[in-house]
Amino acid sequence: MDAKDYHKVAQADALPQGKTLCVELAGREILLCHTSEGVFAVDNLCSHAAARLCEGRLKGHRILCPLHGAAFDVRDGSVLTRPASVALVTYSVRVDEEGIAILLQQSGGAACHKSP
Ligand code: FES
Numbered sequence: 001m002d003a004k005d006y007h008k009v010a011q012a013d014a015l016p017q018g019k020t021l022c023v024e025l026a027g028r029e030i031l032l033c034h035t036s037e038g039v040f041a042v043d044n045l046c047s048h049a050a051a052r053l054c055e056g057r058l059k060g061h062r063i064l065c066p067l068h069g070a071a072f073d074v075r076d077g078s079v080l081t082r083p084a085s086v087a088l089v090t091y092s093v094r095v096d097e098e099g100i101a102i103l104l105q106q107s108g109g110a111a112c113h114k115s116p
Helices: none
Strands: 006-010 020-025 028-035 038-043 057-059 062-064 071-073 079-081 090-096 099-107 112-114
Touching (some): 006 028, 020 099, 028 099
Parallel strands (some): 090 112
Antiparallel strands (some): 020 028, 028 038, 038 090, 062 071, 071 079, 090 099
C-alpha cells in the first residue's frame, strides 16, 4: 500500500493515550482509539443498533458501547461482549511526524504502524 493511499485525519498530539477521537472521512465516522499498543481505527457506529461509540468508553483495547454495553476489541473490531454479534469494520492506521492517517480501504483487522 502506498503512502498516498492514507488520509491524514488528525495531529498525533490531538489523541493522547487512553483517549478516542471521532473523525470524518469520505462521509464515514471513524473512531480513533489510542491504546498502549498504538492507535487503531474502527467504525464509530456500533454494529448492534448504531449508537455512536465515541460516546462510550475506551478501557485498554476495548471500546464499550454507551447504549447497551457491548464491548469490541479495537485491534481487530471483534465482539467481546453481547448484545452485539457483528464485528466492527476496522481501518489501517499510520502514525508519523505528519500526524495520524487512515487507509480508507476497510480491513478485517486494524493495524497500527508507528514510524520511528
Ligand atoms: S447499540 Fe451498541 S450494544 Fe446496542
